[in-house]
Amino acid sequence: DSGVTQTPKHLITATGQRVTLRCSPRSGDLSVYWYQQSLDQGLQFLIQYYNGEERAKGNILERFSAQQFPDLHSELNLSSLELGDSALYFCASSVPKGSSGRSSYNEQFFGPGTRLTVL
């Protein structure tokens, strides 16, 4: 158990709908990363938040947005869903409170993922 939780575990919805995926990082971790694993794109980085602020952005569609709240949990919002958005969405956390976030490397701990199916 990595200590990172994601809800829900499975989500089935229809095209055009909007969903919210939730991630609770490990206790004390300040940084949250979102990744998408789809059949055609593989595993790719979407976005990173650090202590409430966006830190890095990857191949995230404009229909997708994320935020990190003061309690450090994060939500990934997916809107106007298309069939191609069906994927496994992972959240990872790193950088414990008290560290500068500028060390050589901060281990990423992955959650179990949310499997989204768009019908």
Added chain:
Amino acid sequence: AQKVTQAQTEISVVEKEDVTLDCVYETRDTTYYLFWYKQPPSGELVFLIRRNSFDEQNEISGRYSWNFQKSTSSFNFTITASQVVDSAVYFCALTGGYQGAQKLVFGQGTRLTINP
């Protein structure tokens, strides 16, 4: 830009055979980190190893071993005496990353099937 290539899409072997999963990477960073993750059928990502660019020592952990060669930009993974439980998709990943922004760049993965 960073890139990871796992040329082997699928590998199938018989139990107890040795198998090597190839990983070739591209990066302009002088400091970087390489990883292997395992994804069993249940779907979670299981961290196996991290190696930084300054440490080219090979590593062995039980039946697992890793060969890091900077000269060929490769970080290959060998399973000795494979077992059915080793069946999974294996991902090689790379990050450079400074100041806490360390996204992982993954290869396409190699699906390994160990047949009894």
